[in-house]
């Protein structure tokens with residue numbers, strides 16, 4: 001081994017879902033099946049490439065203001081970043097700086113563990129209960145901060161706001177981050193608790209309900225003090241996180257409320273139909289409150305169904321990890337895409353049952 005090896009920061013990276021470059025039915029990374037608002041395309045066509053000469057606005061002012069207006073908060077309460085992954089990573093670096101362990105659920109967004117390891121933050125993972133629900137009493141002990149998604153990923157389970165509030169209220173000596181990547185498909189946001197609790201940060205993204213995963217825009221809403229701490233870290237890291245184009249497109253996406261409501265509603269309708277279809281095929285799943293369903297079939301392993309679907313060019317997500325190896329995480333696509341999935345599953349199951357007979 002080379003001597004320098006021992007001083008290299010080694011990490012086990014997060015593994016993103018596959019992005020196959022050929023055409024497949026892509027239900028594996030919770031992207032939106034619909035394009036972003038047509039206003040985004042119009043704005044893009046007007047972009048003056050001459051301005052690419054210049055650095056973008058380091059404060060991301062226009063986008064920050066659009067978000068502040070949308071959520072009825074002050075611009076000083078908004079932080080934006082390159083996808084919520086960037087925002088969350090900055091939050092870990094800024095707020096999780098204690099000797100005590102940060103808490104997040106055992107089954108959750110797998111990036112949390114990666115950032116904790118990267119930044120050498122101690123952490124513990126209280127177990128979700130047998131139904132994959134958060135056990136709120138597990139978060140009533142000494143800790144160095146708390147983070148969880150609501151709805152949770154990959155389970156799609158939404159905890160009502162009173163549960164979220166209890167966790168925030170019981171932990172006012174540390175920062176609590178609620179990762180609301182999927183809240184637009186779920187219910188009430190913890191955003192309404194921002195004025196009440198100084199220790200709360202709510203993080204959201206343009207990647208899911210706003211159809212802009214490729215543009216990389218995420219944001220945090222909190223009180224001005226915590227946002228200032230976040231900005232201090234950001235400016236100590238990279239002043240120009242958001243590019244010119246993302247800033248322009250982001251503003252247009254926020255403004256087109258009507259389009260956002262319409263596409264979200266369509267996804268929710270498709271989800272309700274998908275629940276019936278999957279149940280009819282014998283799948284079981286917790287009540288999905290996101291743009292995906294976390295389902296298992298009592299007669300098949302997760303891996304078997306995952307491989308079979310992939311062979312047919314239908315991509316869903318599967319993990320070989322403890323507790324969830326028998327589950328598939330299926331993103332809600334268009335009705336046509338979902339129909340292809342159900343047809344494929346039905347054909348396979350019929351074939352299999354003939355083999356048994």
Ligand SMILES: *Cc1c(COP(=O)(O)O)cnc(C)c1O
Nearest residue numbers: 083084085109149153181205207
């Ligand atoms: C998708 C997702 C994110 C990150 O999304 P970005 O594309 O980086 O904004 C964050 N948290 C959870 C739970 C997610 O599922």
